[in-house]
Amino acid sequence: MNLKTINLVYQRELRDQMRDRRTLFTVLILPILIYPLLGLSMLHISQFSSAEPCRIWLIGADHLPSDSPLIAKSRFCEGLLAESERKITVVESAVLNDRSFNERIREYLASGSPDLPLPVPEWLKQEMIARNFDLAILVPAVVNSSSDDSAGATNIRIVKNSARGTSVTAAQRAQVAIQKWTRDIVVKNLGQLNIDVDEVRPYSVSVDDVADNATISAIKWSKTLPLIIVIWALTGAFYPAIDLCAGEKERGTLETLLSSPAPRSDIIGGKLLTVMTFSMLTAVLNMLSLGISAALLVGPSTHSSFLGQQLGITLPPFYVFPILLLALFPISGLFSALAFAIASFARSTKEGQYYLMPLMMLTFPLLIIPMLPGTHLNMGTCLIPVTGLILLLHSIIEGNIGTAATFFGPVCAVTLIGCGLALKWSAYQFNDESILFRAADHISFRALFKHWAKRRTETPTMTYAILCAVMILIAKFFSTFMASAHPNWGTFWRQTVMLLFIAVALPAIVLALATCRMPLKSLQLKMPQPWTLALAGLLAIFLHPIFAALTDLVMKLYPLSTSTVQAEGMMRDIFSGAPGMWATLMVLAVAPAICEELAFRGFVLSGLRSALGKFPAVLIASAFFGLAHSVLQQSIITFFIGIVLGLLAVRTESIVPCIVFHAVHNSLTMLFVKIDPGVVANSEWLQKIVLVRDGALIGYQPMAATLCGVAACVLALILCRHRVEETVWKWSRLPRAASAGG
């Protein structure tokens, strides 16, 4: 690295960008203009919305009481609506001489009841449009309350059209006016009966806020400012990065530069610094422009500060700005490196611009998490890149310096690691000649297919293994929504077996057939030596106490939520409908064992093994196996079971022993839940094995558990010592025509 060269490249790129009108406009001019323009338009809009004239059609005006008028001179009466709005709200009564229309209206209003009014008829809608009314108010004849107590109040109906802006405004005004009018009538009626209004309405409610305006404002700003900084830091980095990499490629100047003695690292350094400068400049200019516009719009000394009162905000505290400026360095660094890496990949400016949206989409969740109500800076959130930093800024702006100080270290570490990785990626992208001199590919599905067929390996690659696991996770996610809510046994078993097959086994089988030359080897589907099957079954029995203890521990650490407990109760009801224990075991022990082993110990594990080696592969496959169980507590337990199953698969080179282990384990767990404690009470030897408390099986006797543990160790030792013969997979090779795929 030569600082002089970096500086030389940096100076040139900076000058180059400064001479580019497009970049200057997006990065420098737009931010300066956007906030004053936005503020100005807000002022105008707020005036517009209150000054919107509208026309209201009053149908059935003759039904209104004459002693309490609602309408006078084609307007609502004085006092019912704010004067400025009242003047521009025209209320016209319906035609009186159109007999057929009046007849139809009367008929319509008379039909239906106040509780269940008929829908607005089509002809009325047409009439409203034809006469250009924004709103219709339908007043039916007054119900004679003395004759029928249950009839209740007369229902005045307001017919609005939400698709029309003026109609919504008119509806709001009409509601306000009619409510005020109704209240006046109530007061008048009560006055006639000599009852004070307050007797009818003994209590009123008001809300007071102990937070001062400055704090409320700080919290509002703490949500806005970091978001603005991050979005503009990204935008400000993106356009220069595209111009500096993809643009130079397109214009042919990149090769000129590369043929100079400047090392690539120095070129990357100079260009990245330029991108970062523009990123920071854009963010700072935005902040300044926003600050000044805000000071003018909501500042205390200006005549327009009513906008500030309307929005309930004051100026952010000044100390916020230096802190944001400090935080801008890592944010800009991260986005500059990311944008640079993407820009190195793009062949042209146009292609580069297509990548802005995906980058934004990827960044958006990180920006949204801090906006969600109830998200705080804690050990979990501080480890998410960008999110952690924004939450840290929230804490500082809100004045929670203690919290901010606690998580400052982890947030910094995560941010720096993120920056480092992005930097490394961008350097890699720029150094890779196949990326830098990428020619336009002619995308042809035929070529893709041929390429894929030619590249097929004997067993799956890691990519396909991960793809399979992800497919299963997604399929499982959707299948939870597809399951019907209250099934009986018949639908339950069909649903469970079908979903297991479709969501778990099918992806593995299809991928094995489509992507591998040896599908059976990929699924580890072979008959092992018979003794391994017996051993797997015994191992499952002897390890069960350990897993039962683990389950107990996990449930104590992370108690099940009430909804999960309820769901478990429901499951028991379903099982009670099963024709026998064997049916329950087939559905909940054997079927999952076959499907899940095919996927996780079969396809996923053999794919991961090819790239990672045995033990890391077993760990990762188990993690996927755990994730495939939607309840967290279950995920933790199945992760550990997955490790044992993975080791068993690696040792025996087959998933059949794993299926046996899995089925036996699930069966034992089922028996534990279903067995009648009375049976245990009557059997002397069962009492020596299991613990019963409060009429429920809660675990194993310590003595029995210890013995089982020793036995499991012995079995594991036998398995380790015994040499499993090398498998000849010849018989699993598919016929050429089927396997080659072209």
Added chain:
Amino acid sequence: MIHVRQLCKHYSDMNGEFVALDQVSFDVMPGQVYGLLGPNGAGKTTLLRILCTVLKPTSGTAIINGFDILEQSEQVRRQLGFVSTNTAVYDRMTGWEMVEYFGRLYGLSDAVLLPRLEFLFDRFKMNDMRNVLGSHMSTGMKQKVSIARAMVHDPPVLVFDEATSGLDVVAARDVLTTVEQLRDAGKCIVFSSHIMSEVRRVCDRIAIVHCGRVVAEGSIGDLVKRFHQPDLEELFYQLIAYGQIGAEAPAADGKELSR
């Protein structure tokens, strides 16, 4: 001066492995112009990009003025000036700024750089485009700036890749004159082209490249004698035609060629 040994370059993409260069070897001495003659897509640009260390070879190497392109790439780039259709001029820089910038990248001090710039701008009659932005220059002007840029550090080796493409007759003639003058000044020059008349005029030795392979090499007189074909264009065409059917380049007797 330039010693190219067994250079290979393979690319792989969806359509499989693609051989851009296959075992290319040749030598160029100071005061010599070495012509690379080949149709479009023959691998000339790939070869020259490798010589300028912009690309890395899959195997083989080249020594440029004593420096290895694999081990001493930065030193190699200091030894040569590269003019190509792919090495454009910055749109938003003036001619003077462009050449000055590259002079500084080559590490020239002001005391050396400024007189050199004056010399080059006088030599190529570019004084009226000192303050003209690249975007406002004609193709000929751009090529002049490119050549001045490649010569700013007075390199012993110069590489011209289709340097006359897109130029009018006058501008192309200027470029060829420059190449001849540089040769006479003792520079070691690689000149790639697909235009026979240019090659015949400036090159001392030529290599005919086709599908990444050198199908024939020698001085023009040698080649004419070896293949009994006085017309260089006809010779070129026939060699390419044989290359395309995958046959070995015909041996010295050249009987097959005359059929």
